[in-house]
Amino acid sequence: MKTLAKKDLIKAMNIWAQKHDVLSPTKTAPGDCIFDTFREKTFTLDYKKPPLSPKAVFFPHSEVTFKVEKNEYREIVSAKKMLIFGLRACDMMGILQASSFMSRDRKDVYYNAKRNAATTIVMACPGPQNETCFCTTTRSGPVAQKGFDLQFYDVGDAFLIEIGTSRGEELLSAIPLADVDESQARRQIEEFKQKAIRSIPEVKSFIKAMNKLKDGKADEKIWDSFGQKCITCGGCAFVCPTCTCFNVYDHQSSPGNGLRARTWDACLYGGFTREASGHNPRASQALRLKRRHEHKLLHFNEIDIQGSLCGCVGCGRCSDYCPVHIGTLEVVKAIAE
Ligand code: SF4
Numbered sequence: 246m247k248t249l250a251k252k253d254l255i256k257a258m259n260i261w262a263q264k265h266d267v268l269s270p271t272k273t274a275p276g277d278c279i280f281d282t283f284r285e286k287t288f289t290l291d292y293k294k295p296p297l298s299p300k301a302v303f304f305p306h307s308e309v310t311f312k313v314e315k316n317e318y319r320e321i322v323s324a325k326k327m328l329i330f331g332l333r334a335c336d337m338m339g340i341l342q343a344s345s346f347m348s349r350d351r352k353d354v355y356y357n358a359k360r361n362a363a364t365t366i367v368m369a370c371p372g373p374q375n376e377t378c379f380c381t382t383t384r385s386g387p388v389a390q391k392g393f394d395l396q397f398y399d400v401g402d403a404f405l406i407e408i409g410t411s412r413g414e415e416l417l418s419a420i421p422l423a424d425v426d427e428s429q430a431r432r433q434i435e436e437f438k439q440k441a442i443r444s445i446p447e448v449k450s451f452i453k454a455m456n457k458l459k460d461g462k463a464d465e466k467i468w469d470s471f472g473q474k475c476i477t478c479g480g481c482a483f484v485c486p487t488c489t490c491f492n493v494y495d496h497q498s499s500p501g502n503g504l505r506a507r508t509w510d511a512c513l514y515g516g517f518t519r520e521a522s523g524h525n526p527r528a529s530q531a532l533r534l535k536r537r538h539e540h541k542l543l544h545f546n547e548i549d550i551q552g553s554l555c556g557c558v559g560c561g562r563c564s565d566y567c568p569v570h571i572g573t574l575e576v577v578k579a580i581a582e
Pocket residue numbers: 481484485486487488541556557558559560561562563564572573
């Protein structure tokens with residue numbers, strides 16, 4: 246196994262940045278952390294859960310998929326050679342789940358072009374990033390099981406590096422590394438992992454809620470109560486690494502010229518399911534909230550969840566950001582009780 250001294254990390258990042266657009270944890274002026282273009286000055290290793298998962302790297306908020314110019318059609322499939330450094334395991338699982346969805350039945354060319362051009366480096370999580378993390382319950386962390394090109398373990402003055410793919414191995418060939426005894430490194434990794442697991446408590450109400458939903462024993466009234474509180478901001482869907490709803494629209498700028506674009510959408514918006522006739526099969530906010538949580542906890546597609554427990558990867562962002570406290574943690578608690 247290989248190890249990279251922490252003092253050499255910036256050097257390694259600069260080497261990788263010669264051939265990739267590198268995204269890394271970046272401190273913003275107000276003190277938040279986001280994934281942004283790597284710059285030595287704002288790069289940080291001292292980061293907690295970023296407010297947004299990196300799903301927008303492959304699935305942008307808004308994306309032109311084709312243009313029509315003088316009646317000529319041109320498809321736009323864009324992709325840059327990208328490296329994402331410092332992903333957490335839950336977000337890696339989020340990428341796996343979204344990628345699986347975007348490749349099922351028919352490959353989404355716009356998503357897959359970007360995903361295929363991206364290299365991922367996971368930073369194994371040392372423990373909960375805040376009080377809403379529950380990746381151990383959903384089987385998606387704190388250490389990534391698959392999907393990564395490289396996984397780093399912070400063991401003090403150095404990172405132990407686990408290689409996931411030949412693409413990851415290739416990255417290592419360009420940077421200054423040292424060898425480390427394989428069995429000793431494996432032991433250190435196991436200790437790191439067990440310590441992290443112990444520090445992230447299991448959310449018992451989560452499994453209980455899944456079972457109650459499966460058995461049809463969840464109290465229907467909870468959806469009415471949450472439906473009355475929800476202000477339909479869509480925030481829970483936008484911060485969620487596994488939400489992939491989108492809308493497609495055409496815009497004609499002049500005769501023979503225009504574009505088709507897609508933008509993020511949310512199943513919590515009334516217009517998402519409203520049919521052309523005006524009929525809406527999910528006519529109330531209560532029904533839309535029920536559907537969203539069933540999608541995460543009950544009606545997920547087995548082939549899309551990549552060894553995770555369900556369609557939620559336990560990042561806790563919906564609980565962090567819902568302005569009226571209808572995150573998945575609050576919902577499972579209500580169902581379980
Ligand atoms: S449902 Fe909430 S906790 Fe689960 S993956 Fe989405 S944002 Fe994270």
